[in-house]
Amino acid sequence: MKCSECENKAIIEIENRAFCKEHFVKRFEETALKTIEEFNLFNKGEKIGVANSGGKDSLSLLYFLAKYFDKDKIISITIDEGIPGYRDKTIEIMKKYTEKIGVNYYIFSYKDLFGESLSNLVKKNKIKIPCEVCGSFRRYALNYAAKKLNLDKLATAHNLDDESESIVMNLIQKDIQRFVRIGPNVGIEENEMFVPRIKPFMFLHEKETMLYAIINGIYALHEPCPYTRFGIRHEVSEWIKRLEDYYPGSKKNIVNNAIKLKNKFNFESKKLSKCKICGFPSSGEICEVCNYRIAYGLLTK
Ligand code: SF4
Ligand SMILES: [Zn+2]
Ligand SMILES: [Zn+2]
Incomplete structure (x- = not known):
């Protein structure tokens, strides 16, 4: 298969178009840069954390x-849940x-934060x-x-797979x-206690981020977390992948139409108050995390 943009051999096919290594990297980076620009994900001088x-x-x-923006303004954050044999390897x-x-990195552990x-x-x-x-704690x-x-x-x-699945x-x-929670920027106006989340890769397929990683010499662990369960999300994920194979562009349509719906119906975030234990935003008197901590004996009421 030849690249749709040049005479070189294609290494990936995306939405009915094929790309050689050079044109794939170009398409990948341009898509992410366009997402940042179009949705105004961050401004010059802002400090950006990357959940790593x-x-x-x-x-x-x-x-x-780090390639396109000021490295000094980028900080890597890793959450160590404390899962021996798994998280210790990914932290390495x-x-x-x-x-x-x-880039500078910081590690925050459940042990330190929640006891x-x-x-x-x-x-x-x-x-x-x-x-x-775990999801709630993270x-x-x-x-x-x-x-x-x-x-x-x-x-x-x-990425596009995660978002369409959600x-x-x-x-x-x-x-x-x-x-x-849909879309490349979430929580901008929600609450001053929330740091807004941004998703620069939201319009890129999972297979693209995988290939981009390999091209840039990044080899990650293939073993899943030992607590992973193949529940309904797994079924949904497989179904969406099949749909995309038969009807290329389906994932993007799901996401774009959901964003249109979100904008049209103007879903409002729940009104939040402060958790009376930790002070973080909460829809009840006590937040979900503090409720878990009480239930598991990590806090006394
Ligand atoms: S698979 Fe579940 S338990 Fe494992 S890190 Fe993810 S959320 Fe936590
Ligand atoms: Zn090419
Ligand atoms: Zn709390």
């Missing part, structure tokens, strides 16, 4: 931002590449679905870290109100 798990997506994002990878890219590692918490409390508590920890480091924006490496998941089993 040590995986291919977040390392690609860090590499890309994160350190290796983040140092190579030349216990995830694996101990799961063992002691016989937690059946660790991802629920969102909290990232926001805590971003506030602590005085960041203006927090960039995550969500949209379909929200339609199937969650609340359509969660459409407020």
Whole structure:
């Protein structure tokens, strides 16, 4: 297969077009730069945190931002849940590449923030679905870290696959109100205690971030977290991938139409108050994380 832009051999096919290495990198970086510009994701001089798990997506994002913007304004943040045999390996990878890219990094652990590692918490409390508590703790920890480091924006490496999956998941089993979280910039006007999230890779396919990582010498761990469960999200993900194979452009259509819906219906964020224990934004008197901490004996009421 030949590149759609030149005579060279193509290495990837995206939405009915083929690209050689050079034209793929050009398309990739231009797409991310256009997303940043069109949605005004950040301004010159702003301090940007990158949520860095040590995986291919977040390392690609860090590499890309450091290549095009002021490295001194970029900070890498890693959350250490405390999952032996998994997170310790990804942290080693994160350190290796983040140092190579030349960006400063910070690690925040559940143990320090909440008083216990995830694996101990799961063992002691016989937690059946660790991802629920882990997801909640991670969102909290990232926001805590971003506030602590005085960041203006927090960039995550969500791609077109992640975003289209979330949209379909929200339609199937969650609340359509969660459409407020759709789009490349989230939480800009939500609450001063929240550091806004931005997603520069939101219009790039997962296979593109994977290839971009390989081209730039980033090799991530292939083992999944031991607590990963193949639930409904996995089914949705497989379905969307098949749909994209048969009807290229489907993922982009899902995302673009969901953004239109979000804008048309002007979904409002829930009104939040302050958690009376930790002071972080909460829809109830006590936030979700403090409720978990009370339930698991990490806090007394
Ligand atoms: S797979 Fe679940 S438990 Fe593992 S890091 Fe992700 S959210 Fe946490
Ligand atoms: Zn080409
Ligand atoms: Zn709280």
